[in-house]
Amino acid sequence: xxxxxxxxxxxxxxxxxxxxxxxxxxxxxxxxxxxxxxxxxxxxxxxxxxxxxxxxxxxxxxxxxxxxxxxxxxxxxxxxxxxxxxxxxxxxxxxxxxxxxxxxxxxxxxxxxxxxxxxxxxxxxxxxxxxxxxxxxxxxxxxxxxxxxxxxxxxxxxxxxxxxxxxxxxxxxxxxxxxxxxxxxxxxxxxxxxxxxxxxxxxxxxxxxxxxxxxxxxxxxxxxxxxxxxxxxxxxxxxxxxxxxxxxxxxxxxxxxxxxxxxxxxxxxxxxxxxxxxxxxxxxxxxxxxxxxxxxxxxxxxxxxxxxxxxxxxxxxxxxxxxxxxxxxxxxxxxxxxxxxxxxxxxxxxxxxxxxxxxxxxxxxxxxxxxxxxxxxxxxxxxxxxxxxxxxxxxxxxxxxxxxxxxxxxxxxxxxxxxxxxxxxxxxxxxxxxxxxxxxxxxxxxxxxxxxxxxxxxxxxxxxxxx
Amino acid sequence: xxxxxxxxxxxxxxxxxxxxxxxxxxxxxxxxxxxxxxxxxxxxxxxxxxxxxxxxxxxxxxxxxxxxxxxxxxxxxxxxxxxxxxxxxxxxxxxxxxxxxxxxxxxxxxxxxxxxxxxxxxxxxxxxxxxxxxxxxxxxxxxxxxxxxxxxxxxxxxxxxxxxxxxxxxxxxxxxxxxxxxxxxxxxxxxxxxxxxxxx
Ligand code: SF4
Numbered sequence: 001x002x003x004x005x006x007x008x009x010x011x012x013x014x015x016x017x018x019x020x021x022x023x024x025x026x027x028x029x030x031x032x033x034x035x036x037x038x039x040x041x042x043x044x045x046x047x048x049x050x051x052x053x054x055x056x057x058x059x060x061x062x063x064x065x066x067x068x069x070x071x072x073x074x075x076x077x078x079x080x081x082x083x084x085x086x087x088x089x090x091x092x093x094x095x096x097x098x099x100x101x102x103x104x105x106x107x108x109x110x111x112x113x114x115x116x117x118x119x120x121x122x123x124x125x126x127x128x129x130x131x132x133x134x135x136x137x138x139x140x141x142x143x144x145x146x147x148x149x150x151x152x153x154x155x156x157x158x159x160x161x162x163x164x165x166x167x168x169x170x171x172x173x174x175x176x177x178x179x180x181x182x183x184x185x186x187x188x189x190x191x192x193x194x195x196x197x198x199x200x201x202x203x204x205x206x207x208x209x210x211x212x213x214x215x216x217x218x219x220x221x222x223x224x225x226x227x228x229x230x231x232x233x234x235x236x237x238x239x240x241x242x243x244x245x246x247x248x249x250x251x252x253x254x255x256x257x258x259x260x261x262x263x264x265x266x267x268x269x270x271x272x273x274x275x276x277x278x279x280x281x282x283x284x285x286x287x288x289x290x291x292x293x294x295x296x297x298x299x300x301x302x303x304x305x306x307x308x309x310x311x312x313x314x315x316x317x318x319x320x321x322x323x324x325x326x327x328x329x330x331x332x333x334x335x336x337x338x339x340x341x342x343x344x345x346x347x348x349x350x351x352x353x354x355x356x357x358x359x360x361x362x363x364x365x366x367x368x369x370x371x372x373x374x375x376x377x378x379x380x381x382x383x384x385x386x387x388x389x390x391x392x393x394x395x396x397x398x399x400x401x402x403x404x405x406x407x408x409x410x411x412x413x414x415x416x417x418x419x420x421x422x423x424x425x426x427x428x429x430x431x432x433x434x435x436x437x438x439x440x441x442x443x444x445x446x447x448x449x450x451x452x453x454x455x456x457x458x459x460x461x462x463x464x465x466x467x
Numbered sequence: 468x469x470x471x472x473x474x475x476x477x478x479x480x481x482x483x484x485x486x487x488x489x490x491x492x493x494x495x496x497x498x499x500x501x502x503x504x505x506x507x508x509x510x511x512x513x514x515x516x517x518x519x520x521x522x523x524x525x526x527x528x529x530x531x532x533x534x535x536x537x538x539x540x541x542x543x544x545x546x547x548x549x550x551x552x553x554x555x556x557x558x559x560x561x562x563x564x565x566x567x568x569x570x571x572x573x574x575x576x577x578x579x580x581x582x583x584x585x586x587x588x589x590x591x592x593x594x595x596x597x598x599x600x601x602x603x604x605x606x607x608x609x610x611x612x613x614x615x616x617x618x619x620x621x622x623x624x625x626x627x628x629x630x631x632x633x634x635x636x637x638x639x640x641x642x643x644x645x646x647x648x649x650x651x652x653x654x655x656x657x658x659x660x661x662x663x664x665x666x667x
Binding site for chain 1: 639647
């Protein structure tokens with residue numbers, strides 16, 4: 001059992017009690033909701049005659065179904081419109097703050113909460129979305145939950161949970177040029193496996209994470225769930241505090257100093273005990289690309305698709321399925337693989353720093369013939385900031401489309417979708433079969449800079465050659 | 468509303484494959500809804516279309532089955548409860564597999580659907596028995612943690628807390644959670660950020 005970690009401290013301070021069968025009742029400091037997983041939860045509340053216990057600790061936005069081109073209401077998609085109206089109605093009836101389209105602060109739930117300073121160290125956070133792990137970048141313990149649990153949090157501001165084990169994932173050293181936070185997490189998942197984290201919280205520690213900005217840390221924690229870990233976190237430090245200071249919901253005046261003192265006290269102790277430790281050397285991490293149908297099927301951009309015999313026996317059947325689905329043969333280099341669509345956005349890589357990195361690559365060049373490339377800011381604030389910096393111009397002059405904020409082609413719940421067998425270079429987080437909207441569509445996950453490079457060349461390209 | 472789940476009996480249905488994610492269980496386009504009704508028809512929609520009638524969920528011999536036999540890391544990916552809801556609406560009342568993704572497992576507990584784990588050999592054996600004899604009746608007993616199918620008896624397991632919730636009929640935690648709202652307020656009052664970070 002872990003001891004003295006941030007996870008232990010936050011868990012203990014949020015424990016309400018022990019339930020009949022031994023699970024912990026855990027207080028949730030911030031509940032984020034969106035249009036996909038909340039309507040049924042509100043319906044369950046109504047059925048049971050329950051009320052939202054802490055409406056002031058609940059915040060809503062709309063992201064998954066949002067069209068990124070024509071946002072006029074009612075939406076063309078009547079089902080999406082119905083979901084939108086349900087959320088508007090539920091928020092109104094229950095006095096829940098709702099960041100709706102056009103308010104200036106709408107966006108992907110995991111982008112807007114950090115940028116407004118809602119996400120803070122030492123909090124417990126829950127959201128009916130698996131990428132809630134993102135918020136761990138601040139030293140919060142953040143869980144993705146299902147709809148029945150959304151109901152539980154609405155009704156009681158608590159969850160019934162069993163304590164997780166803690167694995168420390170240490171990465172030390174400086175990343176090479178052209179290697180980004182996305183590559184770090186793809187590399188970790190590739191090594192520990194997509195189910196390696198089941199039963200664990202991941203604590204990301206070491207100098208590599210200490211050197212990262214908050215946005216890079218969010219990219220890492222965001223994909224903890226792709227490694228099977230329900231949450232991932234990084235201990236708060238000066239970088240965290242500097243990011244938070246002055247944001248809308250950050251503590252102000254005298255509260256700020258109290259807050260920093262408390263945040264310092266919840267960090268993992270130097271002699272904390274972990275259930276497991278894994279270590280990596282930053283210098284050995286290459287720009288990484290997935291070739292298969294799970295985020296764990298990744299390789300360095302200069303490597304070839306692995307042959308079954310190079311893989312652990314347990315992974316071979318899935319590899320066979322992936323060769324077939326992806327139409328990639330073992331031994332084939334991933335470099336030079338032709339792509340059709342290039343997508344920059346999502347809660348993994350749709351923040352301002354991601355757009356800046358991609359714009360650096362795109363500037364002064366043009367998207368290759370026949371490639372559809374588009375950039376979707378993670379929130380209305382990211383969009384505004386990018387436009388203030390002229391990034392939209394850089395992208396459009398280079399032949400990228402510039403869109404409104406939303407989840408877009410990360411998943412297929414809005415008009416942005418792959419068609420048929422199209423293959424995408426995508427800065428998102430999942431390459432599952434059918435994930436991007438076509439049941440035979442294919443996805444190669446990579447960093448935003450690598451996606452930009454793929455757009456310019458029309459094929460998987462090593463971004464290091466463009467730096 | 469809450470009821471005990473001590474055993475599930477019925478016929479089995481094998482679904483072979485590792486890392487079957489929730490996007491495959493229920494593709495995102497079917498999430499455009501405000502209720503869970505009707506999801507059962509679309510469970511595994513794209514896999515089923517691709518297999519043109521050869522998917523177990525379409526094969527005649529498995530219609531009416533209630534115990535789903537899966538392999539490693541089943542239900543990984545998105546947190547969508549639409550996935551277990553779709554499986555349950557099709558008729559599944561229990562799952563046996565090598566391992567389950569955590570959010571999927573939690574969703575199933577909250578719905579009263581037990582997910583039991585067994586070693587790879589046991590799962591494979593069960594899948595084979597059912598493939599060869601789809602009519603074989605199967606019982607998984609949560610009190611003895613045993614699965615019985617034809618003349619085979621195997622061991623299954625589940626985390627103690629979750630197991631007890633099924634057996635005692637307290638798998639729907641909502642009632643218990645709501646009952647302690649006073650303690651919840653007391654816990655909240657002790658957390659420093661609750662006063663300085665006004666969320667709204
Ligand atoms: S961007 Fe993708 S992963 Fe993130 S919340 Fe939206 S759909 Fe989910």
